[in-house]
Amino acid sequence: MSGRTELINEIDKIPPKYIGEVLDFLGYLRQKAENQNVDDVAAYQVMAADTEREQEAREWCNAYFGPK
Numbered sequence: 001m002s003g004r005t006e007l008i009n010e011i012d013k014i015p016p017k018y019i020g021e022v023l024d025f026l027g028y029l030r031q032k033a034e035n036q037n038v039d040d041v042a043a044y045q046v047m048a049a050d051t052e053r054e055q056e057a058r059e060w061c062n063a064y065f066g067p068k
Contacts, residue, residue: 014022048054 011019011022
């Protein structure tokens with residue numbers, strides 16, 4: 001049984017009065033995933049803006065793989 005199928009089966013067993021809480025938690029998880037993506041993009045942008053490290057990485061790659 002896939003994780004998605006198992007999740008749906010478990011949700012079907014929850015009393016109706018708790019469905020709102022499940023939806024709230026799913027919203028929280030969705031927001032958490034979106035924030036992680038934003039954080040990752042911001043970290044990569046900071047890293048790419050570090051021209052000294054980029055130059056060092058380029059030199060390392062050229063030394064290892066040869067210039068492009």
